[in-house]
């Protein structure tokens with residue numbers, strides 16, 4: 001599956017407007033009830049507004065020309081009541097839609113965020129965090145604007161347009177045709193230009209995302225930026241992204257306003273035509289003055305919504321472009337699915353983890369692992385060594401099913417690793433990354449991350465769990481022990497401290513397989529020795545995989561594997577491996 005959100009699907013078919021609107025409305029499906037009530041109010045209001053000109057025309061012909069002022073007062077009163085009702089109903093409708101729009105965006109943000117959480121590591125490799133933030137924040141906000149302000153105006157304009165058009169044709173068919181003809185020119189114009197406007201808006205949304213990604217990258221790497229004095233470099237990059245954003249924003253601004261003058265021109269032409277032809281009809285006795293006034297009001301009621309649609313069209317197109325960006329995330333599936341029908345083979349005798357003819361490459365990259373076969377047995381310690389970029393972390397990531405092989409199979413306890421659900425797999429496999437990730441909170445909360453077993457323990461109970469596991473001494477490096485605050489996603493901790501927290505986090509889960517990817521590289525020698533003593537206390541069932549560059553870390557390994565140029569070669573014990581290296585049987 002292609003997880004790159006910014007790769008456009010070339011053969012995307014253009015959908016008709018009603019289909020697009022339906023898609024957009026699906027975002028607000030949960031607010032259907034409120035939308036229906038608001039829509040009903042809108043229909044009543046529009047109908048009342050439509051009746052207005054008819055009543056005015058009737059009053060002119062029957063009461064003003066005949067000077068019956070009682071009737072005039074009565075109809076003026078009726079009109080006043082109608083307009084007051086419209087005012088009250090519009091207020092209710094606006095409040096209803098404002099609340100509904102906020103709830104739609106609230107739910108949508110949750111849905112998009114949860115969806116992002118479900119997606120595999122490849123998705124995060126292929127998309128920049130800043131762009132994702134922009135989709136969750138900015139694009140959902142644009143939908144909010146559409147739902148709270150534009151949607152009902154949009155629908156009411158369409159309704160008013162159809163109703164006023166029909167009224168005009170019913171009252172006087174020929175005059176109706178004269179009035180409506182210029183609108184056909186507008187329709188042709190809009191039809192031709194809409195794809196262009198949509199493209200301009202999509203380009204602008206994309207650039208907002210790219211700019212946000214640029215900001216995110218420089219902010220999250222600010223230390224390197226400052227240390228290498230690369231502020232200019234990032235300033236230049238930001239300037240470029242900002243410039244692109246500015247250019248596309250101007251493009252979309254022009255596209256969004258291009259309809260306006262055209263709409264005004266044709267609506268003025270229409271009114272002029274109605275007036276000329278209407279006077280001609282009055283002269284020949286085919287129309288009364290009252291009706292011509294009603295007619296001009298209807299022509300207004302017909303062209304005003306078109307003018308309104310011109311500005312709403314932009315909002316509609318922007319919302320569509322944003323909905324496109326959001327729904328791209330929503331339609332993505334995690335391709336690391338759990339296999340349902342995997343036959344459970346006899347477990348332990350097949351080892352803890354086994355690679356069977358595994359081939360792997362990152363998306364759009366060359367193959368990294370070729371034809372890899374090995375088996376790791378229960379309770380043993382294995383070391384994976386090899387040159388930088390040789391494929392050690394990739395091999396470990398496949399063991400933890402962060403990725404699936406392109407070919408071949410990985411077995412966990414004799415069963416295809418794809419048949420384990422995520423919870424079970426995470427319970428069985430502990431993975432300490434080269435750069436452990438911490439979350440804002442306390443040391444305790446970070447150790448307990450993803451561990452339900454001790455989640456409800458009191459502080460004292462949890463401390464005794466830590467002490468019983470022999471981890472107590474590791475807490476000495478934190479000023480306030482378990483209560484030490486972790487801020488800015490771990491930035492307040494040294495790398496070594498972060499590694500210790502990640503170590504305790506993994507250790508307490510008592511996994512079947514514990515992978516340490518350069519996990520002790522930033523810890524002082526004394527603490528490292530302490531860690532190796534603690535590792536000896538791991539349950540005898542736990543298989544340990546150590547990825548390391550320092551020889552002392554792997555001395556006690558039962559078996560060494562060399563990982564180089566995508567090949568994983570079994571090299572025997574530490575001594576055997578050294579001998580093989582000396583005699584050049586393994587390429588270092």
Ligand SMILES: Nc1ncnc2c1ncn2[C@@H]1O[C@H](COP(=O)(O)OP(=O)(O)OP(=O)(O)O)[C@@H](O)[C@H]1O
Nearest residue numbers: 125362365368386387388389390391392393394395
């Ligand atoms: N997310 C990724 N997307 C594309 N290519 C990647 C990705 N991660 C790693 N690679 C590539 O895969 C190859 C193996 O990388 P890997 O991280 O597995 O090596 P390593 O042996 O662990 O290196 P080191 O000792 O430096 O940690 C490298 O060529 C690297 O550029």
